């Protein structure tokens with residue numbers, strides 16, 4: 099593999115396995131990893147903690163100047179996010195946040211606020227960023243774009259198992275409803291809907307192991323570097 103450091107955009111629906119792939123790929127390439135969804139989740143946590151109505155775009159926009167996000171430079175395994183100097187890496191994964199994060203992410207002012215920070219983080223390449231609009235809006239010129247797909251039942255099982263492992267008692271039905279709710283808002287919102295970029299490569303990982311999906315992505319990296 100050559101040493102040229104590129105920008106890799108990974109998009110897909112919730113729990114499609116894109117974060118796992120993005121982390122594994124960043125680690126294999128020694129690139130920076132950035133989970134853009136964590137930024138939307140951190141803004142959501144701020145709004146919940148400050149009793150801001152997530153459906154009131156004006157209220158949410160007024161809160162943005164009070165939100166300082168910091169992602170300590172680190173390799174993929176230790177990705178963390180700080181909200182106003184507090185490490186909220188675990189707190190942002192709660193169902194309470196998942197329940198309303200897509201409402202927050204549909205607000206244009208929030209997107210503009212976060213996209214600018216994501217673009218600054220990826221300015222020098224050597225980054226793997228995952229999300230919903232990375233290949234279409236954040237880095238439309240990324241050298242490699244991957245769209246991760248997985249069937250819905252597999253996605254529900256993965257997220258349900260992940261929550262159980264963390265001691266969460268959320269039912270499979272609640273997980274399913276949340277994923278379908280977010281899929282719907284994420285793909286129908288007016289600003290930056292979840293779309294597969296025209297030049298993205300699809301990896302469907304329904305029947306792939308973690309190692310196999312990583313290898314498929316590495317093959318793609320080698321084809322463009």
Ligand code: CDP
Pocket residue numbers: 111112113114117134135136138139199200201203204228229230231232280284
């Ligand atoms: O981990 P999971 O796939 O469940 O979601 P996430 O990547 O943490 O993203 C949480 C939510 O943030 C998504 O459902 C989207 O509403 C929003 N998001 C977005 O709009 N754009 C991104 N680039 C990343 C996330």
